Amino acid sequence: MTILEHVAGLVAASEARSYEELWALKSIRFNLERGESLGVIGPNGSGKSTLLKVLARVMKPDKGAIRCKGTIAPILELGIGFHGDLTVKENAKVYGVIMGLPRSQMKRLMGPIIQFAGLEKFEDTKLKHLSSGMQIRLGFSIAIESAADIFLVDEALTVGDMEFREKCLERFRQFKKEGKNIILVSHTLDLIRSFCEMGLYIYNGETRAFGPSEEAIQSYLDDVSKGFPSTVRG
Amino acid sequence: MVVLAEKDFKLRYRNSVLGFVWSLLNPLAYMVILTVVFSFLLHSSVPNYAPFVLTALFIWRFFQIATSQSLYSIVGNPSLVTRVYIPRTLIVLSSNLANLLGSSLEVIVLLPLLILLGVHLEVHALFLPAIILMEFVLIFAISLLLASLNLKYRDVSQIWDIVIQLGFFLSPIVYDENSIPTRYQFLYSLNPITRLIEATRGMFFQQELPGARDLSIIFLVIGLLLLVGLAVFQHLQAGFAEEL
Numbered sequence: 001m002t003i004l005e006h007v008a009g010l011v012a013a014s015e016a017r018s019y020e021e022l023w024a025l026k027s028i029r030f031n032l033e034r035g036e037s038l039g040v041i042g043p044n045g046s047g048k049s050t051l052l053k054v055l056a057r058v059m060k061p062d063k064g065a066i067r068c069k070g071t072i073a074p075i076l077e078l079g080i081g082f083h084g085d086l087t088v089k090e091n092a093k094v095y096g097v098i099m100g101l102p103r104s105q106m107k108r109l110m111g112p113i114i115q116f117a118g119l120e121k122f123e124d125t126k127l128k129h130l131s132s133g134m135q136i137r138l139g140f141s142i143a144i145e146s147a148a149d150i151f152l153v154d155e156a157l158t159v160g161d162m163e164f165r166e167k168c169l170e171r172f173r174q175f176k177k178e179g180k181n182i183i184l185v186s187h188t189l190d191l192i193r194s195f196c197e198m199g200l201y202i203y204n205g206e207t208r209a210f211g212p213s214e215e216a217i218q219s220y221l222d223d224v225s226k227g228f229p230s231t232v233r234g
Numbered sequence: 235m236v237v238l239a240e241k242d243f244k245l246r247y248r249n250s251v252l253g254f255v256w257s258l259l260n261p262l263a264y265m266v267i268l269t270v271v272f273s274f275l276l277h278s279s280v281p282n283y284a285p286f287v288l289t290a291l292f293i294w295r296f297f298q299i300a301t302s303q304s305l306y307s308i309v310g311n312p313s314l315v316t317r318v319y320i321p322r323t324l325i326v327l328s329s330n331l332a333n334l335l336g337s338s339l340e341v342i343v344l345l346p347l348l349i350l351l352g353v354h355l356e357v358h359a360l361f362l363p364a365i366i367l368m369e370f371v372l373i374f375a376i377s378l379l380l381a382s383l384n385l386k387y388r389d390v391s392q393i394w395d396i397v398i399q400l401g402f403f404l405s406p407i408v409y410d411e412n413s414i415p416t417r418y419q420f421l422y423s424l425n426p427i428t429r430l431i432e433a434t435r436g437m438f439f440q441q442e443l444p445g446a447r448d449l450s451i452i453f454l455v456i457g458l459l460l461l462v463g464l465a466v467f468q469h470l471q472a473g474f475a476e477e478l
Contacts, residue, residue: 057319059475077317086244097237098318 024050025061025205032198037172037182039192039199039213041220043228047205048185052076052152055183070149070181073099077154078139084128088119091127092142099146109145116167117141137164144171150181169195189217203228238324239331261340265291265347273351280410282439285351289438290407290431292337292344296369297427298398300333304377305384305391312478322471323464326381330374338366348438358437361444365434372426372456378463382470385477406431426455 025047032038040048053059055066056074081094092113096106114123117137119130127135144151151172172182172195186192192199192213199216201209209219223229268291269284280286307329308315314325341362349355384390405427406414414422422428429452433444444452 053316053475056317058316060472074318077313080313080317081238081241081311083241086241090241090244094237094241098314098320100320103237 023205025054025202027206028064028200028202029207030198030200030210032181032183034179034181035176036198037176037184037196039196039216040183040185040202041187041189041192041199041216042202042208046202048202049076049154050205051202052154052183052185056152068150071100071147072150072152073143073146073148074152075140075143075154076152078136078143082127082135082139085126087126088114088123088130088138092138095139095142096145099143100148101146113138113141113145116145118164133161140164140168144168144175148180150183151175153182153184155186189220193217238328239335242329242332257336257339258343262343262347265343269347269351282352285348285353285438286410286435287408288344288347289434290405292340293365293369293427293431293434294402294405294407295340296333296337296366297373298402299336300330300373301376301380302394302398303333304329304373305380305394307377308381308385308474309388309478316475316478322474323378323467326377326467327374329381330370330377333373334366334370341366353438354441355438356441358441358443361437362434365430365437365444368452368456369430371460372430375456375460375463378467379459382467382474385474386470401427424451424455426452426459429455 028047028051030038040051042048050059052074053076054061055068056072056076058074058076079091079095081098082091083094086094089110092110093103093106096109096113097103101109114120117134117140119134119138122130122134127138130138175182182196184192184196196213199209199211199213200207201216201220203223208223209216265288268287272284272287304326307326308322311325314320315322345355345359380390380394404422405425411419411422411428411432429448433448433452436442436444436448
């Protein structure tokens with residue numbers, strides 16, 4: 001927005017009606033116990049990603065409160081700060097620090113990270129020479145090493161090959177046993193069914209169902225087959 | 235934060251044959267060019283004109299480059315703002331730090347060149363790091379303002395371009411502070427860049443430490459700017475993720 005547009009907007013607003021208010025999220029309420037994981041489902045534009053952003057403290061809610069015990073690792077996008085001209089190791093260091101790992105620990109964790117990503121042969125290769133799948137594997141390996149208690153995952157699992165995906169799920173199961181929480185946004189209902197015990201179905205920014213994942217999924221499927229309620233946003 | 239600055243700095247010289255050497259060669263080249271121009275082509279009433287200008291340009295370039303780059307520290311790193319939470323002031327600070335490193339390296343070129351041009355440097359020159367540090371705080375304060383405002387109004391970067399060009403002539407870089415008409419001198423002297431330049435020249439050429447007047451203006455103006463910068467940044471940052 002330029003200053004001119006801003007001024008124009010102010011003038012226009014005083015004569016014409018101001019634009020419609022839209023609450024991306026409204027009356028969302030859920031709680032999780034330690035070790036539980038939550039699958040968030042709903043059609044596009046229903047507010048799933050916004051919910052994760054609010055939880056990640058990237059966006060501030062205009063109203064309402066979030067209470068959580070423990071640290072949060074948002075995996076909303078893999079490889080933030082990655083740069084093609086830096087080597088795999090250099091990139092890992094930058095991304096690790098962004099994810100909240102202290103520098104001293106990054107040195108110690110570098111080995112396991114590269115190993116988990118399966119990139120031992122390429123640790124001094126420039127990132128741009130790696131395939132996109134490999135880059136994502138690297139990003140994921142760093143993100144799950146960040147010693148957080150709550151992981152926010154946005155569709156990121158659906159990339160990478162089968163083998164790597166299994167490896168990640170295995171690691172997440174282990175996290176659950178350690179009492180960590182995983183909040184997963186996905187359209188792959190089977191994944192949520194098998195992985196999360198709790199499910200949250202949101203539509204138009206509002207909770208349609210919260211409970212055991214099977215129930216939330218069923219409620220979503222019912223809406224898909226019978227048609228969504230025609231609630232007016234506002 | 236240090237890691238981010240390190241990354242910025244490393245990237246600047248990747249894919250070039252001489253790499254890091256450029257960070258020394260580049261200032262050397264431009265300083266030599268200027269020295270030739272000012273020593274042989276332009277004649278000024280100021281004695282030993284080349285060192286006089288070089289000193290001021292060192293201070294000015296740090297300010298100009300660092301603030302101009304800070305404009306894009308937030309706008310240019312959307313995923314650092316919208317995908318993870320790190321204190322946003324650190325994003326600006328790391329951009330400034332990368333420039334601090336570059337400018338500190340310029341000192342390695344500047345000081346020998348001054349000596350070569352016949353300037354007698356004494357212990358007073360050891361005060362230079364303090365000057366650089368004060369300038370760094372000034373840059374940080376202004377960068378906070380620029381980076382956050384530029385996100386809301388992209389015009390800010392254009393406006394800042396003009397301010398920088400104007401600032402070059404409103405600061406005593408190619409001329410002496412005393413050549414300003416007396417009635418404007420008070421207003422003129424409040425410019426923190428003017429004070430920093432004059433203080434550095436004093437150290438290098440008159441063998442004197444920055445006086446109480448210089449220091450009090452520097453602290454006052456920079457402190458004030460820092461408060462304003464932090465307040466504006468704090469106020470605007472709630473909306474960062476939505477603007478990007």
